Amino acid sequence: MIITLSNRKRGKDVMPLEVNILGYNHKQETIDRPRGMSLYQWFYCERGSGALTVDDQRMVIREKQGFLLHPHVTHTYRPLSDDWTVHFVGFKGPMCATLLMQLGMYDSGAYYFSDPDFFRDRIADMFHLYMRDRQDHNGIAAACFHLLLGLSERISQVEHIGTYNANPIVDRAISAIERRYMEPLSIEDIAAEAGVSNEYLCSLFKKTVGQTVHHFLTVTRIVNARLQLLQFPDRPIADIATDCGFRSASHFCSVFRKHSGSTPAKYRQTANISDLHN
Structure with a gap:
């Protein structure tokens, strides 16, 4: 459901x-908005997953994640699953720029939400206020202000995988990786989804993205593993390894240590949500 409010x-x-x-x-x-919008926008992913591109930076948005868009920022977002469902609010006003800077919401991009219910409940509150009195602009604005204040303590920016100039073949390859990284995915599988030969994909991907297909797939798996280690501190590491596409727990630990500088167990013990910035 979407509601557009008239300006007052x-x-x-x-x-x-x-x-x-x-x-x-x-x-x-x-x-797809090459010129962005004149609003600030906060989104939260309730179900499924989607791809967000902001100024050529590509990010995947999954459950318990969301994204912030500042005004007039070039952006595109699209579903990666059929059930990508979001809650969102768009707002503006002369106090917004200063307020968001003071709250640490400096950058457009993907964020992790440590308390998903908070965002969902505040959006529901604004809907209830609107349905009760469509002219209660002050009440809805106050609820949005409350959302922003509380959200500042419940978010951490998520690292993005990489930056590249758009190319439809590379886009198809990356979409395949984002959707299927948890599978035993091969270069052949990715090339088939992109509709080109293995050799052509590997050459084009390296030229466009600046890294090999295999490296991009590995980093995608590591980023998602790091997120799961923080989101689910009691979940067995072997289960996370399987969910992120590694063939065994030992293989996962070896690759994780190479990319992150520590074992998954050590990372889980010493990391906190702020480490998602790194």
Whole structure:
């Protein structure tokens, strides 16, 4: 469900913060905005997964993750699964830039949510306020302000996999990796989904992305493993290894140590949510 709110002015002055659009349990379609929007936008992924590209930086958005978009930032987002469902709010006003800077929301991009219920509940509150009184702009703005204040303590920016210039063949290959990294995925499988030969894909991928297909697949698995180690501190490492596409726990530990500088167990003991920035 999406609600678009009409702007309200007080005399000649716009409200310092006003909500312009709300989305709740919205099955997200593909959006491509070369010039961005005039709004700030916060999204939270309730189900499924999607791909976000911001200024040529590509990120995958999964459950318990979301993303922030600043005004006039080039962006594209599209579903990677049929059930990609999001909640979101779009807002603007003269106080927004200063407020977001003070709250540490400096960058457009993907974020991890340590308390998913908080975002969902605040969006639901704004929907209830709107349904009760569609003219209660002050109440909805106050609820959005509460959302931003609380959200600042519940988010951490997620690292992105890489930056590259768009290419449809490479896009298809990366989409295959993002959707199937948990499988025993081969170069042949990825090339087949991209619709080209193995040799052509490997050459084009390295030229476009600056790394090999195999390295990109490995880093994708490591990034998702790091996230699971932090999200699910009691989950067996062997299960995480399997879920992230590694052939065994020992193989996972070896690759993880090479890329992260420590074993998965040590990383889990010493890391915290802020380490997702690194």
